[in-house]
Amino acid sequence: MSDVAVAETGGKKTGVFGRVKKGRVGVRVDMTPMVDIAFLLLIFFMVTTVFRRPLAMEVNMPEADARVEVPESNVLTVYVAKDEKLFARQGRDPLQPIAWTDLRSRFEAGTAANPNLIILVKIHRDARYEPMVDMMDTLEDAKMQRFSLIPMQEADVAAVEAAR
Amino acid sequence: MATRRSSVRIDMTPMVDVAFLLLIFFMTTTQFKAPESVAVELPLSRSEIHVPETGTIILTVNRTGQMFISSENVADAQEMAPDNALAAIVQWRERNPGAVVVVKGDKDASFGAMADLMDTLAKAKTLRFNLMTDLRKADDQPGPDGGAAGGR
Numbered sequence: 001m002s003d004v005a006v007a008e009t010g011g012k013k014t015g016v017f018g019r020v021k022k023g024r025v026g027v028r029v030d031m032t033p034m035v036d037i038a039f040l041l042l043i044f045f046m047v048t049t050v051f052r053r054p055l056a057m058e059v060n061m062p063e064a065d066a067r068v069e070v071p072e073s074n075v076l077t078v079y080v081a082k083d084e085k086l087f088a089r090q091g092r093d094p095l096q097p098i099a100w101t102d103l104r105s106r107f108e109a110g111t112a113a114n115p116n117l118i119i120l121v122k123i124h125r126d127a128r129y130e131p132m133v134d135m136m137d138t139l140e141d142a143k144m145q146r147f148s149l150i151p152m153q154e155a156d157v158a159a160v161e162a163a164r
Numbered sequence: 165m166a167t168r169r170s171s172v173r174i175d176m177t178p179m180v181d182v183a184f185l186l187l188i189f190f191m192t193t194t195q196f197k198a199p200e201s202v203a204v205e206l207p208l209s210r211s212e213i214h215v216p217e218t219g220t221i222i223l224t225v226n227r228t229g230q231m232f233i234s235s236e237n238v239a240d241a242q243e244m245a246p247d248n249a250l251a252a253i254v255q256w257r258e259r260n261p262g263a264v265v266v267v268k269g270d271k272d273a274s275f276g277a278m279a280d281l282m283d284t285l286a287k288a289k290t291l292r293f294n295l296m297t298d299l300r301k302a303d304d305q306p307g308p309d310g311g312a313a314g315g316r
Contacts, residue, residue: 031180035180038180038183038184042187045191046190049193049194053217054214055209055211056294056297057209058211058294059282059294059295061292080275103306123275125275128272129225129273130272133208136209136295137209137211149279150279151275151279
């Protein structure tokens with residue numbers, strides 16, 4: 001591991017100030033195992049370090065009692081049924097089934113036709129949370145920053161069932 | 165002609181110095197993922213906004229709809245019943261007024277539970293909050309099963 005090299009001191013030497021100099025002892029420590037361990041730990045910490053922080057969507061809700069009245073023809077309502085199938089209706093038109101893949105183009109076409117279009121998303125309470133995030137992502141993709149997200153009322157559930 | 169074996173001695177000191185420097189850097193920056201007391205599978209989104217590392221109030225909703233409130237240290241999450249969720253949120257907000265509220269919902273939690281929680285947040289005057297998500301790949305479409313043909 002380590003070896004000690006004692007320097008040969010031929011008799012007692014006297015320094016400048018008459019003090020006796022000790023024989024210099026050069027200690028050579030083998031640092032290989034320590035460096036091995038250091039690298040091992042280095043690799044361990046490099047591998048286990050996660051620089052990833054969780055991501056999030058930002059949500060700004062209106063005041064709880066905020067009321068905005070809009071003409072019904074400007075409203076595109078999207079219903080998310082319990083089985084996560086989609087139905088859409090413009091104003092008071094009958095409900096039409098729509099595929100998730102067509103949703104973004106539907107939003108974009110709707111806004112192109114009517115710049116004042118307001119999206120109202122009604123989700124069944126027993127649907128999962130994932131379609132809500134999917135819906136918000138689709139709206140974001142379609143550059144729609146303003147939309148309403150509300151749970152379905154019983155009348156909506158009945159309307160969806162009737163449109164199947 | 166006999167070639168003389170010359171023993172080359174490389175000074176490894178600078179290399180070892182750098183190794184230790186990196187070692188100390190990684191040791192100090194590593195944050196071990198806290199063993200999560202509440203298992204949550206996050207929904208996917210294209211949003212790339214980062215959740216702040218500190219100064220957050222995390223509201224966790226697991227797949228069965230149980231709610232937990234915690235700081236960024238999720239290990240000390242305490243459960244909150246639906247009827248005292250409002251009081252718990254108000255209390256945490258008062259204790260930490262500058263904190264960012266982050267909703268960490270499981271993708272399989274019911275929308276009803278999440279809607280109730282968002283209603284509660286609105287009542288607690290928390291109109292700005294974040295929804296924690298995982299990054300969705302660029303070619304993946306939103307929707308069930310990657311948007312495959314409208315429905316599962």
